[in-house]
Amino acid sequence: MSQLCDQGGERVELSNRQEQIIQIVKENGPITGENIADQLSLTRATLRPDLAILTMAGFLDARPRVGYFYTGKTGSELLTEKLKKFKVQEYQSIPIVVEEDVSVYDAICSMFLEDVGTLFVVNGKSLLVGVLSRKDLLRASIGNQDLTTVPVHIIMTRMPNITICRKDDLLLDAAQQLIEKQIDGLPVVKDSSQGLEVTGRLTKTNITKALVELARDQHV
Secondary structure, X not given: OEXXXXXXXXXXXXXXXXXXXXXHHHHHOOEOHHHHHHHOOOOHHHHHHHHHHHHHHOXXXXXXXXXXXXXXXXXHHHHHHHHOOOEHHHOOEOOOEEEOOOEHHHHHHHHHHHXXXXXXXXXXXXXXXXXXXXXXXXXXXXXXXOOOOOEHHHOOEOOOOOOOEOOOOEHHHHHHHHHHHOOOXXXXXXXXXXXXXXXXXXXXXXHHHHHHHHHHHOOO
């Protein structure tokens, strides 16, 4: 039994067979699990736990239909590299929109019925003109005004104070915007000749989903 040092200073013990696997992958990678098993005269099932350990520890990485390859990196480095490649379009949700003349009362109903924290406001040409947050609607609800008669365009956040993202933006950059602006969601937009069309939404929940999937991929 030998030891290899992880980046954080933690000692990770590898068995002789695991060291052999690393060496095989170094010399032949990318290589399938079946081919590794053949070189060690073992079954794929016998080898599966070792491959899982080496992958989770970051010594190996695996790609579907390609095989295993040596990274020489820790698991945390691999996670960071993968996260930096994620695009907004891979995790965006369906946008919930309301028209600018809709009443504040109806917007509140839409927000609760759709169970979202942000509504995107569009004009008659379906172009983005504003954003409604929970705070906007709560602020409008304070007082004695009749919410059924107040249109949302009076209370919504307008350009240039709307933070947006596009489908090809990096997920990490969009997440940074959510943190910096202290908002719940971003409209995913595309440019048109007349303005911005809303094609999706990106929320903190979407970011969490990406992180969970990323962690699970490390255990496959």
